[in-house]
Amino acid sequence: MTLKKLNKKKPIFRKIAVLDAAAFIHRADLSEFEKAYTTFDVIGELQDDVSVWIFEAMKSSKKLGVISPTEDSIKKVGGVAKKLGENLNLSKTDISVLALSFDLMAKNEDVVLFVDDYSVQNVASFMGIAFQPIRFPGIRERFEWGLRCESCGKTYNVKEEETCPECGGTLKRYVKKRTNT
């Protein structure tokens, strides 16, 4: 079968990009995308003139929408991040783009999250959210993290404490489980 025929049979999807701040800062190529969305938290992080200009231009062309994610999705992302031990690595903005992607997926939209942050990619991978790295190669493996005491070896979930509640030893992050993306 020729490529042309294959293309003809392909159903038409509305392909949507969800943009992290890096997508504005490094001018991600969005030519394949019909529409892009971001969150108010991301917009609040844009500081340099060029990224603010790109944001304004996209917004006035109606290609870009700014939406707040639902509380349910924010909670869902928080739960997954905690389970993976990424909870301390995600900012409010990181959570907002993951939650927004999840909201759009729930509406059967074909979503791609543009993000360079490895922790965000890791959580996205576990939630079934497709992601597109902007400047760096994306993650090939996904990780579940834990904390291990350097003195007594006892393991814990990732949390704020830096010392072992049992013996006072130093807690270091370790990979509990790794799988291919």
Ligand SMILES: [Zn+2]
């Ligand atoms: Zn210990």
